[in-house]
Amino acid sequence: MFRNFFDHLPLQFFLIVPFVTQIFVAVGLTGWLSWSNGEQAVNQAVNQLQDEITNRIEDKLDQFLMTPNLINQLNHDHLLSNNWNWQDSQQMQKLLRSQLDNFDLIDSIFWGSPTGEFIGLARIDGQQPHLMVSGQNTNGNIQFFSLDESGNPLVMVNETPDFAVTTRTWYQAAIASQDGVWGDIFSYHAYPRMALAASVAVRNPQGEIIGVFGSNFFLDKISDFLQSLEVCKYSTIIIFERSGLLVASSTISQPFQIENKQASRIYINHSQDDLMPQVYRFLIDNFGSLFNINQRLNSRLIINQERHFLQVLPYQDNMGLDWLIVVVIPESHFMERIHSNARSTLLLCLLALIVAIFLGVYTSRWIAEPILQLIKASEAIANGEFNHRVDIKKIKETEQLSQTFNQMSYQLQELFETLEIRVEQRTAELRQAKENAEVANQAKSQFLAHMSHELRTPLNAILGFTQLMIRQISLEHHHKHNPNNFRDHLYIIQRSGEHLLQLINDVLDMSKIEAGQISLNPNNFDLWSLLDSLEEMFSIRAASEGLKLIFVRSPNLPRYINTDERKLRQVLINLIGNAVKFTENGSVTLHSQVIDPPNQIDNPQPPPIVLQFTVEDTGPGIAPADIDQLFEPFLQTKTGRKYQQGTGLGLPISQQFVQLMGGDISVSSTLGVGSVFKFKIRVSLGYPEERASSQLQHQRIVSLAPNQPKYRILVVDDRESNRQLLVKFLSPLGFEVQEAENGQEAIAIWNQWEPHLIWMDMRMPVMDGYEATTQIKSHLKGQATVIIALTASAFEEERAVVLSAGCDDFVRKPFEEQILFEKMAKHLGVRYIYEQQINSQPSLLVQRQPLEANCLMVMPKDWIVQLHQAATELDDKLVLQLLEDISEDQVALRESLIDLVERVRFDMILSLTQSALKL
Numbered sequence: 001m002f003r004n005f006f007d008h009l010p011l012q013f014f015l016i017v018p019f020v021t022q023i024f025v026a027v028g029l030t031g032w033l034s035w036s037n038g039e040q041a042v043n044q045a046v047n048q049l050q051d052e053i054t055n056r057i058e059d060k061l062d063q064f065l066m067t068p069n070l071i072n073q074l075n076h077d078h079l080l081s082n083n084w085n086w087q088d089s090q091q092m093q094k095l096l097r098s099q100l101d102n103f104d105l106i107d108s109i110f111w112g113s114p115t116g117e118f119i120g121l122a123r124i125d126g127q128q129p130h131l132m133v134s135g136q137n138t139n140g141n142i143q144f145f146s147l148d149e150s151g152n153p154l155v156m157v158n159e160t161p162d163f164a165v166t167t168r169t170w171y172q173a174a175i176a177s178q179d180g181v182w183g184d185i186f187s188y189h190a191y192p193r194m195a196l197a198a199s200v201a202v203r204n205p206q207g208e209i210i211g212v213f214g215s216n217f218f219l220d221k222i223s224d225f226l227q228s229l230e231v232c233k234y235s236t237i238i239i240f241e242r243s244g245l246l247v248a249s250s251t252i253s254q255p256f257q258i259e260n261k262q263a264s265r266i267y268i269n270h271s272q273d274d275l276m277p278q279v280y281r282f283l284i285d286n287f288g289s290l291f292n293i294n295q296r297l298n299s300r301l302i303i304n305q306e307r308h309f310l311q312v313l314p315y316q317d318n319m320g321l322d323w324l325i326v327v328v329i330p331e332s333h334f335m336e337r338i339h340s341n342a343r344s345t346l347l348l349c350l351l352a353l354i355v356a357i358f359l360g361v362y363t364s365r366w367i368a369e370p371i372l373q374l375i376k377a378s379e380a381i382a383n384g385e386f387n388h389r390v391d392i393k394k395i396k397e398t399e400q401l402s403q404t405f406n407q408m409s410y411q412l413q414e415l416f417e418t419l420e421i422r423v424e425q426r427t428a429e430l431r432q433a434k435e436n437a438e439v440a441n442q443a444k445s446q447f448l449a450h451m452s453h454e455l456r457t458p459l460n461a462i463l464g465f466t467q468l469m470i471r472q473i474s475l476e477h478h479h480k481h482n483p484n485n486f487r488d489h490l491y492i493i494q495r496s497g498e499h500l501l502q503l504i505n506d507v508l509d510m511s512k513i514e515a516g517q518i519s520l521n522p523n524n525f526d527l528w529s530l531l532d533s534l535e536e537m538f539s540i541r542a543a544s545e546g547l548k549l550i551f552v553r554s555p556n557l558p559r560y561i562n563t564d565e566r567k568l569r570q571v572l573i574n575l576i577g578n579a580v581k582f583t584e585n586g587s588v589t590l591h592s593q594v595i596d597p598p599n600q601i602d603n604p605q606p607p608p609i610v611l612q613f614t615v616e617d618t619g620p621g622i623a624p625a626d627i628d629q630l631f632e633p634f635l636q637t638k639t640g641r642k643y644q645q646g647t648g649l650g651l652p653i654s655q656q657f658v659q660l661m662g663g664d665i666s667v668s669s670t671l672g673v674g675s676v677f678k679f680k681i682r683v684s685l686g687y688p689e690e691r692a693s694s695q696l697q698h699q700r701i702v703s704l705a706p707n708q709p710k711y712r713i714l715v716v717d718d719r720e721s722n723r724q725l726l727v728k729f730l731s732p733l734g735f736e737v738q739e740a741e742n743g744q745e746a747i748a749i750w751n752q753w754e755p756h757l758i759w760m761d762m763r764m765p766v767m768d769g770y771e772a773t774t775q776i777k778s779h780l781k782g783q784a785t786v787i788i789a790l791t792a793s794a795f796e797e798e799r800a801v802v803l804s805a806g807c808d809d810f811v812r813k814p815f816e817e818q819i820l821f822e823k824m825a826k827h828l829g830v831r832y833i834y835e836q837q838i839n840s841q842p843s844l845l846v847q848r849q850p851l852e853a854n855c856l857m858v859m860p861k862d863w864i865v866q867l868h869q870a871a872t873e874l875d876d877k878l879v880l881q882l883l884e885d886i887s888e889d890q891v892a893l894r895e896s897l898i899d900l901v902e903r904v905r906f907d908m909i910l911s912l913t914q915s916a917l918k919l
Helices: 002-007 011-081 089-102 169-176 220-228 275-287 332-382 396-474 483-515 527-544 565-582 638-643 650-660 720-733 743-753 769-777 797-804 817-828 853-858 861-872 876-883 888-902 906-918
Strands: 108-112 118-122 130-134 142-147 153-160 194-203 209-218 236-241 246-249 256-259 262-265 297-303 306-316 322-330 523-526 547-553 560-563 586-596 609-617 664-670 674-685 700-704 712-716 736-740 757-761 786-791 809-812 832-835
Touching: 011 089, 011 108, 011 194, 011 209, 011 220, 011 236, 011 306, 011 322, 011 332, 089 108, 089 118, 169 194, 169 209, 209 220, 220 236, 220 246, 236 275, 275 297, 275 306, 275 322, 322 332, 523 527, 527 547, 527 565, 527 586, 527 888, 560 565, 565 586, 565 609, 565 650, 565 674, 650 664, 650 674, 700 720, 712 720, 712 743, 720 736, 720 817, 736 743, 743 757, 743 769, 757 769, 757 817, 769 786, 786 797, 786 817, 797 809, 809 817, 853 888, 853 906, 861 876, 861 906, 876 888, 888 906
Parallel strands: 547 586, 712 736, 712 757, 757 786, 786 809
Antiparallel strands: 108 118, 108 209, 118 130, 130 142, 142 153, 194 209, 236 246, 236 322, 256 262, 297 306, 306 322, 523 560, 560 674, 586 609, 609 674, 664 674, 700 832
């Protein structure tokens, strides 16, 4: 019902209500912002005013407090430099009188000796100085004498008993210090005043005390200064010690109380002034103790239901003073004008609302009339009356609208006539676009089909052999299984996982190439060792296929070169792998040679050379029509589709890598004879000293070498499986290992346990590895902790981000155990004990024989029939189970058949079993 109400409202409603609402909101928002900004400006002004007040007070206090110490130091230096006889009272009185006349801020200057003799001059209430004398001649009393203009004593004006100079706080403080020092605030003898004295001890060259110079001033001078400040008309200023004892106040002329003609100090929480106790309670409630206030504080407090601005400033000097300065200003002094402006804004808002309503009603009528005419004309055209005209003269825009409306009616008929032609044209364009999309979609579907096949094949092996091992373990109490079977299964799972990783890397490399993000990362490496490892890698596979694998090197082929080793290795693996995959008999040959040898003249910068690699096979060859699409991503030749293997990315990636290394790749092929892939690259000569040692690369680590520290290793990962993997790698070797599941827990363990090295996952909940690394490396002891990042990111850019966070190195998941141990040896200097002459895959190094039908005749015919049936059903689990029945003396036969299962070559198994059954 409410919705229907808005659906049928007239135009005038939508013209008036939004207009009035906007005016009202704009004026109200302006008023609110004005009030808010005014309040903010007041806060800033008050803070600046308080800062200015406290700064002036600081300057004045510095002036008050600097003078006594300056006078004491002058007297101290004068006495020592002139070898005075301090017992000469006339000479001492003359010195003190000259200092008192020169410094108006000082109220008294005095001298005390260890024998109890005391002499000083005091200025009481701005009168002529009085002479103060105490000692043996006065029986321990202190006597005050008025002086004539020449400084001679006239009459005694006051006498106070029991004045022992050596017990005075200013005397004892000076004796205990090597420099000038402040004594406690004390009540002045014979006068109800509070004074603060500074004193300094005078010592002879033997370090013995000669006496103490002192000078003081009355604290009510500070109160007089505070009351003289103009801001004191509306503000309150308090200076007090951290013990709570009042020093000075702008509201109290005498910051002390007089009892029995003696002055005593006041605690601010017991003051008769209403404000001081409330300030004290506020500070105690917020800080717990006045001693916890260590910096300038700006705040607000409520006194008698009125808000006040509060600023507290600690005041300290190097002689032991530790006071707090508090400035309190009522908010009402500044906010009255803000409230007045708020009332004015409210009245303006109401006035603007009334004016807006009047203007809205008038404007809506002025606009609605021509619109109603246009509505009627539109209804007429909708009914087929194309000759209907509109004539509007009131508003310029509506007049133009009426003219346009009339032109529209003329053109509408023409549009109807041409509409059908345009629809046909658009339909043809859409049909063509659809065909283009179907072509692109077909290529995408073809790629997804190949990728699905490639991913499912190793996944099938991983999941199948995992289930088979679980099943065999559950049956271990009933049957005794050969441990070699488990080892073989694990190697199959490992190879399948590596195949999956390579597929993912191929897709990522292709995406980087298309995005222009691939780059060359040259390094020094051993080319001969690279070729040897490739020959070892493909020799077993070639032997199982019955092929000859031939590696030929030119005599002048350099051993150490500088280029991108990973990309060169990937190109050779792709080309040799394709040759072995598509060649059914004959040979695969790799020729490595130098095309452009370097100049032999000595040169500190070796010139680049050109290397050529040629991969030649005796396979089925490539049709001329297919050669043009060899290097197109996601496309395969007729031969490739026949074998149903690969993603169609290997050759495009290889071509891009070769071009990046400064060369190009070419291909020539003859059907039924074979193919030749050839590429050249530009490289620089490398140096053997830059090559990492690899003598122990293929040896397995069994433990830590003796005589080493007990290395503490912290593993940080949010996934327990990842943590357990590292723990099971490291703990058996002798490392001390602890775990943490996030960065916050890692910091706590690091702080307490201080590990030598941290394996840090970078993406975790609570606190990620970046933040944890930054916090650890910010400490001095964190600089000695090695942090190596573990990340599943596939992008090279992640390395720079990780290292900039403070990590010492970078390892990408999934990792090989050899890399894990090499990183620890690099950063910690760990030494290992290796298992001698143990290859990483012993069972797979068995020489595999070329398979022929008569090889199966060593097995019973029933077994061959069962193998044939299992291969027909593509049941890899049953096939592997049957292969376990092959005896140990036929291990080559078993390994060759396992390799066929791993590569999903059930067609070759069927061919062998069919031929064997016919024999």
